[in-house]
Amino acid sequence: MPFLPDYPIETERLRLRPFTRGDVDAVFAYRRREDVARFLFDEPMTRESCAEAVQARVRQIGFDKEGDKIFLAIERLDGLAMIGEVSLILRSVEARQGELGYIVHPEYHGFGYATEAGRAVLAMGFEGAGMHRIYARCDARNLASAGVMERLGMRREAHFREHMLVKGAWDEELIYAMLEQEWRASPDT
Numbered sequence: 001m002p003f004l005p006d007y008p009i010e011t012e013r014l015r016l017r018p019f020t021r022g023d024v025d026a027v028f029a030y031r032r033r034e035d036v037a038r039f040l041f042d043e044p045m046t047r048e049s050c051a052e053a054v055q056a057r058v059r060q061i062g063f064d065k066e067g068d069k070i071f072l073a074i075e076r077l078d079g080l081a082m083i084g085e086v087s088l089i090l091r092s093v094e095a096r097q098g099e100l101g102y103i104v105h106p107e108y109h110g111f112g113y114a115t116e117a118g119r120a121v122l123a124m125g126f127e128g129a130g131m132h133r134i135y136a137r138c139d140a141r142n143l144a145s146a147g148v149m150e151r152l153g154m155r156r157e158a159h160f161r162e163h164m165l166v167k168g169a170w171d172e173e174l175i176y177a178m179l180e181q182e183w184r185a186s187p188d189t
């Protein structure tokens with residue numbers, strides 16, 4: 001399913017656009033922080049690893065084959081500050097499955113930005129890429145992330161306990177998902 005959306009994608013308050021090489025400092029500003037990395041698979045990043053990640057993300061803008069990722073920078077429409085990132089990964093071509101992800105700089109938490117950006121990514125996945133199911137997962141202690149998924153209208157499908165080791169410790173993971181027909185029936189569409 002080759003898929004290349006028209007960028008930028010605008011919502012009421014946000015612009016989602018491909019990464020550029022100039023985004024390294026903005027990404028480092030949040031990915032260097034312990035509080036941001038706490039529930040991510042990655043440790044806090046160095047500036048060098050941010051530069052490598054941004055370099056890869058510049059090209060991660062569409063789907064061609066299974067495993068391809070779309071990473072988009074989140075900017076506020078007023079002021080154009082880059083405040084975080086959203087992602088959609090093509091997990092299965094045959095079953096049209098995708099995985100949603102998001103990170104927002106802590107200075108901008110609590111304004112509904114992750115939910116607004118996540119909703120635009122669900123629209124892109126269901127209406128643009130023709131996905132059948134989009135899921136997202138988080139550490140069970142990550143209440144902010146579970147709140148985003150619930151506000152998006154995703155259903156809690158699973159609560160795994162100790163099904164893998166993350167950073168050397170047993171995990172506890174929540175899975176939320178939405179089906180294409182649930183998206184079409186949701187009040188946001």
Ligand SMILES: CC(C)(COP(=O)(O)OP(=O)(O)OC[C@H]1O[C@@H](n2cnc3c(N)ncnc32)[C@H](O)[C@@H]1OP(=O)(O)O)[C@@H](O)C(=O)NCCC(=O)NCCS
Pocket residue numbers: 035036037039040102103104105108109110111112113114115116137138139142144145147148151
């Ligand atoms: C998870 C994360 C992205 C949530 O970011 P966020 O932008 O604060 O989340 P939301 O967009 O849902 O905003 C929710 C808050 O904004 C408030 N809000 C204000 N205006 C709002 C609006 N217009 N619409 C929705 N919520 C709004 C909500 O009431 C809610 O407040 P609460 O947390 O006190 O209940 C953020 O905590 C984060 O980046 N964490 C670190 C990285 C991470 O863990 N990512 C997820 C990995 S699974």
